[in-house]
């Protein structure tokens with residue numbers, strides 16, 4: 001078995017060091033406020049991780065727990081507070097359309113998660129942090145081919161993403177397809193393909209519905225990224241290509257125990273990279289606020 005397991009801690013180390021250095025040398029105190037209005041174990045864990053990493057890097061992090069009915073007012077107050085540079089809300093809150101509404105109540109100049117920009121992540125300054133973290137992971141393990149020109153570095157790669165949520169799977173598929181990959185985007189209902197066409201003849205990706213089944217795309221996928229929020233969901237290793245790159249961002253392990261028998265690289269979690277991207281976004285917003293205030 002020659003699978004290499006790579007931990008998020010290793011991938012995020014250089015970003016964390018850079019953040020620490022910058023914050024120390026500039027003698028600044030960026031402040032992030034997190035709102036927790038649920039009892040979701042994944043959200044609580046994410047909040048704890050955020051607190052620990054912020055402390056290490058020199059960012060002030062304050063966790064505010066509140067009732068979900070009070071959340072909108074609390075966000076409005078934080079929007080007006082010049083001492084707060086970034087706001088993160090731990091989802092799910094209502095588990096329905098109200099969560100999308102809440103995302104838009106965070107002022108865009110304080111939106112560290114980049115959730116205002118999910119429709120057009122390519123054009124924006126603050127890229128949604130989980131998709132951005134996965135791009136950084138793919139660069140770290142050289143799935144992005146540095147010999148090719150910028151914007152085409154995933155040309156020739158077939159990537160399957162099992163998750164098409166508005167905050168992770170869909171913007172991620174768009175980012176990877178715009179960098180030249182052929183991306184199969186799987187959700188509970190169907191499989192879509194995001195692609196710039198043969199020879200990358202299109203400048204921007206197109207999205208098409210397909211009638212493909214998971215059994216047909218897994219054996220041809222160079223990279224498989226999973227984000228199914230269900231403990232019982234496991235991708236059958238037997239269907240995977242020999243040497244596949246397997247990345248899981250779900251709070252639950254979406255791969256079977258024998259994944260290392262088929263994968264060349266296995267990344268079991270990415271949380272630490274996401275938090276590093278969140279902190280990077282916070283610094284950008286801090287600088288933006290300095291300029292406009």
Ligand code: NAD
Pocket residue numbers: 042130133162163164165166167168169186187188189227228229230233249250251252269270271274
């Ligand atoms: P979500 O519920 O909004 O979306 C889940 C997606 O999975 C949907 O597209 C759904 O159609 C798809 N899905 C569900 N069951 C499926 C099945 N059987 N087959 C195919 N597709 C299926 O969730 P989300 O906000 O995208 O989060 C997903 C997971 O990722 C959660 O466990 C969350 O905690 C985790 N997460 C991790 C990070 C991180 O940085 N590590 C960041 C965000 C979310």
